[in-house]
Amino acid sequence: MLSQLSAPALETKYTTLGTEIALKEGVIEGYASLFGATDQGGDTVMPGAYKASLAATTRPRGAVKMLWQHDPLKPIGVWDDIHEDGRGLYVKGRILKDVQAGREALSLLEAGAIDGLSIGYRTRRADKSETGGRRLLEVDLWEVSVVTFPMLPEARVQATADAEALDLAGELAEVFAEARALMA
Structure with missing residues (x-):
């Protein structure tokens, strides 16, 4: 009988607190991940977590997909x-x-x-944090996605909305976060 080995599932993580993403003429830039910020899932990405993945010589240019x-x-x-x-990243x-x-x-x-923005990755090394979540020490980054609902209200594109729209977006994001928590 043959047994199948499967790779660990691809995980996703949304941009964390304080992120500013700029968009100008089709060019998007900003931070897809911030070090030291704990997300709603209890995970904290640590400095250096992406280093090995980004330096991997076996992956072709453009290996991290948008x-x-x-x-x-x-x-x-x-x-x-x-x-x-x-x-961060x-x-x-x-x-x-x-x-x-x-x-x-x-x-x-x-x-x-x-x-x-949200990242897709596989965890290579992690340990438990004092709060029971994970401290991600090494991850294999596969993709960075543009997404509708980032995990935290502060994870927003700043260059395309005025202050009033940002306030409304923040309030709406809080409502969605509360709804997600109730459904969990």
Whole structure:
């Protein structure tokens, strides 16, 4: 009898507190992850967690994909720069207007209808935090997605909305967060 080995499931993590994402002429940039901030799932990404993944020589250029809503069938652009700095995981890339999902994402971003980033990864090394969550020490980064609902209200694209719209978006995000908590 043959046994099948399967790879661990791809995990997703939404942008954390204090993130600012800029969008200008199809170029999107900002932080897809911030170090030291605990998310609603109790996980904290630690400095250096992405280093090995980003330095891997076995992965071709462009190996970290830009996806729409974590859908592997909907790449919407390319990440031209992904690196760790003292704050977190910085990303800069181009949303492709020649791709239907890219046009849709760009239009929705520009209108302020969507404004979140989320990472798709596999955990390589983690330990338990004092609060019972995980401290992610090493992750294998697969993709960074543009998403509708980031996990935290502060994980928003700042360059496309005025202050009043941001307040409303924050209130709406809180309502959705409460609804998700009730459904869990």
